[in-house]
Each structure stands twice: as structure tokens, then as C-alpha cells.
Amino acid sequence: MEYPTESIKNVVEALSKLPGIGKKTSLRLTLHLMQKSPQEVEELATALYNLHKSTFRCKNCNHLSDQEICNICNDTKRDSHLLCVVEEVGDLLAIEKTGYFKGRYHVLGGKISPLEGIGPNQLSIPQLIKRIQTEEIHEIIMALSTTQEGETTAFYLSREILSINPNITLSHIAKGIPSGASLEFTDEITLSKSLIHRSQYSTLNSINS
């Protein structure tokens, strides 16, 4: 497609590299930006310029932070014996949003994927091993995606962790029917797993929980 100007073409092409944004959406966004004041567009450009300049990876857990050690690792009120392993920062933020988790995290930065050439050393797994050797961790919760690659990563990590410290409790977040879902439209694997991992009602009160 021919664009009215070179600078429009550059923005369309740069925006269309973002996930979920095709050339058509990208053009619509660019034309929208042309209707905005130059100041507003520069504000976005400046924010992008500064993104990598003041955001780093936490040396401890690989979370994003503006300091060497992130707020979560620095928070002495959080349970340092409980560690939650996630793939990406987005997963960490999703868990934080629930407000239910009071331990610390370790962000792998992806999952093991031999097809894409991602092994343990491409992820922050060596740092995790080091943490297990040096910190006093009692339980590690795997909060990885329930895909083939996620399960492979969890299996690899479990074996590594237990070979270092067999006394650590390993757990994974519950797999089952999501809240608000109808059984009829739930896939067979999820449904069979939710039957296998069924929970017993301990008291009458827990029926509604």
C-alpha cells in the first residue's frame, strides 16, 4: 500500500510490529495520531524513549524495577519462605492484582521450548537455583501456563529443585473449571483433570467458597 508520506509509513510499520496490531489497525492508529496535537504524540514518543532507560530487571527475581532490587523483594512484610514461579511479568502482575499472595516471586522470562531454542540457560533458571541454595525457602508454587511447554518447564524445575533440597514443598496452582464457566463448553482435558483433582467439602460453609 502507498502511504501519503514517508513518516506515516514509518509509524505504520513500527506500530504494526506490536502484537495483535496489523497493518490496517496500525494505519488507523497513525491517522488518529495525525489528528492529535504534535505535543500529545511527542508525549507518547518520550514515554517510549524513556522506557528502557529507567526500567531494569530485578537482580534477585527478574521482575521489572527502577532499582537493582524490586519493591517486592525489598518488602520485609512479605513471606520470604514462600516463592511463586511465573513465566512473565504479566503473570506476576495478574497474581498481585488478586491481592491473595503474600510471598515473593521468581520471573523465568519464558518457558522451556526446545523448538524455539529456549533452554534453562536462556531463562532465569540458574538464578532460581542460586536462590534455592542461598535463601531459606519452604514452599515453591509453580504458576506456569497449562500448556505442553509450561508443564515441561514445571517438570524440569521440580526435578532440579528437589535434587538440591528434597525438603522443599512443591505445589502448583489449581487446574480446573474457571470461575463462571459452563461444564458443557469445557474441553475434555480440563474436565477430566477437574474430576481427578476434585476437592472434598470439609464443612457446610465451604460449599459456597
Added chain:
Amino acid sequence: MEYPTESIKNVVEALSKLPGIGKKTSLRLTLHLMQKSPQEVEELATALYNLHKSTFRCKNCNHLSDQEICNICNDTKRDSHLLCVVEEVGDLLAIEKTGYFKGRYHVLGGKISPLEGIGPNQLSIPQLIKRIQTEEIHEIIMALSTTQEGETTAFYLSREILSINPNITLSHIAKGIPSGASLEFTDEITLSKSLIHRSQYSTLNSINS
């Protein structure tokens, strides 16, 4: 929501001002940018910085251009007697993509909307009036949206244009059933208009056109 750093917050908020991008999508895009190299993100930032610096409005037709007069207005091969009035640059580009139109354009920059305080003077209607007075235009095609506001704008323009030059042919692009649509799911207004504006088959060949 609490963001890991101030610079992430700035990008999330700037991106979420774009149409169709909410806070959740914006965060996903920002975390994606954090996984990219600083160079790639700076490329996008630079493209945005330069957007307004080298793209202007064509003095003649209000299209976007890197010169005072756009390529389309400067193209002597195009029919200068035929003018197509559109609301936005996106509409112009959509028509250009068909390759069917060989005349020139006039981009209004929106449509008349009293509720939003947009009258003829907020649009490039005065420039259009001037073009009608100075250029030798034989036909003006209204290619405006088929909404209440689009129709109001077309009505206002038709009256103005004919009061200046009653010999100009005024037309609008065909309204009817879109290509590939099923009659059953077409709304009543479109269906009734497509009956009123029915076309007669002039030759057997035109049945398939």
C-alpha cells in the same frame, strides 16, 4: 493498578489513549516492548517524534502530504473536473485502494455535528467552497458515511454548492446491499433503500457486473 516502574506507567497511559486500546491491552504492549531491545523501541519512538514534523495538510484538498500540495492534487493525469468529498484521510485511502477513482478529493476532516460543536467552519468546508468558485469542477461525488451526521453534512454541502454553481452535477456513492451480504440479515433501512434505488439491467452482460 500499581505498575512496576514510573516509566512503564507512562507508556501504559500514553498507549491507552489510542482508540481501541484499553489499559489491559496497553500493559500487554508495554511488557512486550520491555522484552524487545532498546533500539527497537527507540525506532518506534523516533518514528512518532517525526510524524508531525514532516507530514502536513495539503493546502488544496486537506489530504496528508509531505509537501504544501499533495501528490494527488499535483497529478496532472487525474481528472480535475471530478471531485470526491470524503470525511477523513482513511476514507480517501480506502477509495484509492480500489483503483477505480481517477478524479481528485476534498477531505472535510470530519462531519457536521452540532452536538459535538462541529459546524462548517470547524471542517475544511470554506476551502471546498473556494475550490468550487475557482476550479472548473463538473461533478462532485459525496462519499460520506451513511449516518445521520453524514447525511446532514451531505445535505448542507449540496445546498451550498448548488447556490454557488447550479450547473455542477452532484452525486453520492451508491447505498445498498454490500457485496457478499445475505438479504436475510440486512437491516430494513438498507434493504428499503436498495429497493428504491434499484438499477435496471441494461444488457445481459451487466447481470454479472
